[in-house]
Amino acid sequence: MDQAEKLRKLVKEQEKTPRNIARVITVTSGKGGVGKSSIAVNLAMALSRLGKRVVILDADFGLANIEVMLGIRPKYNLADLMFRGKSLTDIITNGPDNIGFISGGSGIQELTSLTRDQIIYLIQKLVELDEKADIIIIDTGAGIADTVLEFVAASSEVLLIATPEPTSITDAYALLKTLNRKTDFSLQDTVIKMVANRIGSYEEGKELYDKLNLVVNKFLNINMMYLGSLPHDNSVSKAVMRQKPAIELYPNSSFTKTIEGFADILCENEPEAIGEKKGIAQLFSNLLRSRIKNSKKQ
Numbered sequence: 132m133d134q135a136e137k138l139r140k141l142v143k144e145q146e147k148t149p150r151n152i153a154r155v156i157t158v159t160s161g162k163g164g165v166g167k168s169s170i171a172v173n174l175a176m177a178l179s180r181l182g183k184r185v186v187i188l189d190a191d192f193g194l195a196n197i198e199v200m201l202g203i204r205p206k207y208n209l210a211d212l213m214f215r216g217k218s219l220t221d222i223i224t225n226g227p228d229n230i231g232f233i234s235g236g237s238g239i240q241e242l243t244s245l246t247r248d249q250i251i252y253l254i255q256k257l258v259e260l261d262e263k264a265d266i267i268i269i270d271t272g273a274g275i276a277d278t279v280l281e282f283v284a285a286s287s288e289v290l291l292i293a294t295p296e297p298t299s300i301t302d303a304y305a306l307l308k309t310l311n312r313k314t315d316f317s318l319q320d321t322v323i324k325m326v327a328n329r330i331g332s333y334e335e336g337k338e339l340y341d342k343l344n345l346v347v348n349k350f351l352n353i354n355m356m357y358l359g360s361l362p363h364d365n366s367v368s369k370a371v372m373r374q375k376p377a378i379e380l381y382p383n384s385s386f387t388k389t390i391e392g393f394a395d396i397l398c399e400n401e402p403e404a405i406g407e408k409k410g411i412a413q414l415f416s417n418l419l420r421s422r423i424k425n426s427k428k429q
């Protein structure tokens with residue numbers, strides 16, 4: 132049995148015991164600076180206010196945007212759990228509205244260098260995380276870097292953020308095109324929901340979705356769903372300046388109201404867990420498996 136096969140078996144074993152499996156929502160974008168982290172943070176809080184236990188995993192290595200937005204400074208990150216014996220509780224920092232926050236830190240990059248025992252330990256801890264959370268929001272980096280694409284390919288529910296800026300649209304297309312070429316990506320297993328951000332009117336957002344979806348449909352055979360559009364709203368940047376989420380500082384802003392609407396829609400439309408993509412332990416197992424396979428090909 133090779134290592135990839137052992138990993139599959141390990142997760143299958145864990146699944147035999149009935150347990151909570153978190154819903155994982157991966158937030159990504161083709162281009163940086165389009166509002167990915169703002170949306171991840173405020174959506175997490177809106178979902179938490181609906182009674183969900185929410186944890187954000189920041190997989191955007193090197194940038195500490197979410198920490199700044201939440202006004203928190205985590206002491207430990209995923210690498211401390213993987214290599215330095217820290218527990219899951221140690222690496223989850225409490226944020227506003229009771230949301231949990233995990234910084235990927237260097238852990239995301241170092242996933243490749245894990246020994247078999249470290250992989251087993253990590254998956255076991257992630258099984259615990261599946262128990263602790265109802266929803267896990269992953270903020271990936273932006274663009275077509277491998278670390279971004281592998282998270283998207285391993286996820287069952289993806290929010291793709293784009294703005295009306297031409298470069299944001301072409302970069303969103305580039306992300307989907309590169310994703311489509313990945314052998315471990317299958318459209319049957321991943322629902323992509325587009326969010327248009329910083330738009331002037333509802334029509335502008337819908338038009339953006341229609342345009343992009345038409346092209347990805349025609350050339351990539353991908354059919355995206357449309358979650359909706361968020362207005363350009365100065366309260367978002369004002370909130371960033373004050374290191375507090377917009378939903379907390381500006382509860383009546385149009386951005387907050389729209390985000391709350393998204394949270395309602397997402398709670399009403401929980402996708403059936405698809406194929407082998409269920410929960411955070413399964414997601415990391417998929418991701419590690421694809422890394423093992425790819426490293427063998429090289």
Ligand SMILES: Nc1ncnc2c1ncn2[C@@H]1O[C@H](COP(=O)(O)OP(=O)(O)OP(=O)(O)O)[C@@H](O)[C@H]1O
Nearest residue numbers: 163164165166167168169273329362363364367368
């Ligand atoms: N709807 C909006 N209205 C006004 N400003 C916004 C909106 N969404 C995001 N912004 C602003 O755009 C900037 C970039 O947002 P954010 O950091 O969330 O983007 P990002 O895509 O996560 O960036 P990165 O790729 O650097 O992680 C921030 O200053 C934020 O305040």
